[in-house]
Amino acid sequence: MKLHGYFRSSAAYRVRIALNLKGLTAEHLPHHLRKGEQTAPDYLAINPQGLVPTLEGDGGTALTQSLAIIEWLDETHPSPPLLPADPLRRAKVRAFALAIACDVHPVQNLKVLARLRQLGLAEEKVTEWAAWINREGLAACEALIKGEQGPFCFGDRPTMADLCLVPQLANARRFGVDVSAYPRLLKAEAAAKEMKAFADAAPDKQPDAE
Amino acid sequence: MKLHGYFRSSAAYRVRIALNLKGLTAEHLPHHLRKGEQTAPDYLAINPQGLVPTLEGDGGTALTQSLAIIEWLDETHPSPPLLPADPLRRAKVRAFALAIACDVHPVQNLKVLARLRQLGLAEEKVTEWAAWINREGLAACEALIKGEQGPFCFGDRPTMADLCLVPQLANARRFGVDVSAYPRLLKAEAAAKEMKAFADAAPDKQPDAE
Numbered sequence: 506m507k508l509h510g511y512f513r514s515s516a517a518y519r520v521r522i523a524l525n526l527k528g529l530t531a532e533h534l535p536h537h538l539r540k541g542e543q544t545a546p547d548y549l550a551i552n553p554q555g556l557v558p559t560l561e562g563d564g565g566t567a568l569t570q571s572l573a574i575i576e577w578l579d580e581t582h583p584s585p586p587l588l589p590a591d592p593l594r595r596a597k598v599r600a601f602a603l604a605i606a607c608d609v610h611p612v613q614n615l616k617v618l619a620r621l622r623q624l625g626l627a628e629e630k631v632t633e634w635a636a637w638i639n640r641e642g643l644a645a646c647e648a649l650i651k652g653e654q655g656p657f658c659f660g661d662r663p664t665m666a667d668l669c670l671v672p673q674l675a676n677a678r679r680f681g682v683d684v685s686a687y688p689r690l691l692k693a694e695a696a697a698k699e700m701k702a703f704a705d706a707a708p709d710k711q712p713d714a715e
Numbered sequence: 716m717k718l719h720g721y722f723r724s725s726a727a728y729r730v731r732i733a734l735n736l737k738g739l740t741a742e743h744l745p746h747h748l749r750k751g752e753q754t755a756p757d758y759l760a761i762n763p764q765g766l767v768p769t770l771e772g773d774g775g776t777a778l779t780q781s782l783a784i785i786e787w788l789d790e791t792h793p794s795p796p797l798l799p800a801d802p803l804r805r806a807k808v809r810a811f812a813l814a815i816a817c818d819v820h821p822v823q824n825l826k827v828l829a830r831l832r833q834l835g836l837a838e839e840k841v842t843e844w845a846a847w848i849n850r851e852g853l854a855a856c857e858a859l860i861k862g863e864q865g866p867f868c869f870g871d872r873p874t875m876a877d878l879c880l881v882p883q884l885a886n887a888r889r890f891g892v893d894v895s896a897y898p899r900l901l902k903a904e905a906a907a908k909e910m911k912a913f914a915d916a917a918p919d920k921q922p923d924a925e
Contacts, residue, residue, distance in 0.1 A: 568803075568806045568807075577803070577806035580802040593787070596778045596786065597783075600783040600784075603816070606813070608764065626834065644763075648763030
């Protein structure tokens with residue numbers, strides 16, 4: 506398998522964690538997003554959105570969208586599971602993951618922030634925008650798991666929720682968000698970061714890290 | 716079951732279609748998003764994001780995030796299926812759905828457009844922003860299914876992809892996007908709109924429609 510990514514892409518980071526947890530290896534093919542490499546025609550042919558990640562299978566299949574890739578990995582390599590067995594618990598885990606993957610990350614990704622700059626927004630206001638959507642989303646996530654013992658988001662092992670949380674907290678810090686407001690999220694992050702699968706997937710451990 | 720929604724919310728619209736396809740009925744509880752009813756404390760207690768939809772089960776459970784709700788409906792009421800059986804095909808359907816649910820809809824929802832207005836953007840520029848992200852996303856979706864015969868997005872019956880596409884096309888038209896640029900998407904939409912499950916879920920058929 507080949508994983509098209511970028512060290513700082515939090516969506517690619519989610520898939521790196523999933524691969525590590527499943528004990529799978531993939532060749533990492535970095536695309537420098539700030540240089541626009543993800544819009545090269547060859548890449549658009551496998552990912553028409555011009556986003557990372559894309560997971561290329563050995564049979565020439567190309568899977569896009571981090572959560573679709575993670576669901577596919579979980580269905581084809583069930584151990585260890587990244588979703589609970591009970592449908593209601595699965596829905597809770599997915600809702601948490603989607604609260605980040607839909608309502609936070611895409612509103613502060615490179616493309617959207619670049620568009621804000623094009624509209625004439627000063628850099629300080631652009632960062633404020635990114636910090637705002639991170640705060641909104643993380644506060645909601647904190648509430649979503651307030652009754653969960655943990656230490657992970659949902660129970661005593663990582664799920665798709667943790668795969669989304671850890672990269673998003675990294676983004677939030679880059680945008681200057683005071684994450685101490687979210688103690689339950691930090692508890693889950695601490696548990697995750699003790700695992701080699703999470704540690705090895707961190708942006709600064711990637712070959713293209715700057 | 717109770718579905719908390721809003722006639723014009725495209726995320727609630729997805730779940731309305733899913734319920735109809737599954738032959739399930741739910742009491743519809745509208746929240747007027749433009750009046751901010753979704754931020755009432757009682758509602759935030761079941762949906763900390765202050766978004767619609769929320770599906771309340773008979774046992775007092777509250778499920779949030781449209782795609783998590785749809786996955787739950789599909790797992791607990793398998794017929795007719797909203798995802799194919801093959802893992803690779805499931806990944807393709809989910810990726811299409813997520814390309815809309817993550818990368819288009821949240822970038823043009825009420826909250827984000829309101830924030831753009833707060834930054835001093837003129838109404839015309841706000842609409843242009845919404846049209847831009849719809850065009851970007853729909854063009855990618857058109858490419859994602861260009862090799863698919865159809866008539867639906869993936870095959871001869873609706874999947875989660877169509878549940879996301881039809882409401883998003885409605886949004887795109889509201890923002891003045893020329894959707895004739897996406898003939899394959901329009902083919903899928905036409906097939907969907909012939910089904911009562913889709914027609915009955917349309918915004919103008921809802922009790923709170925204006």
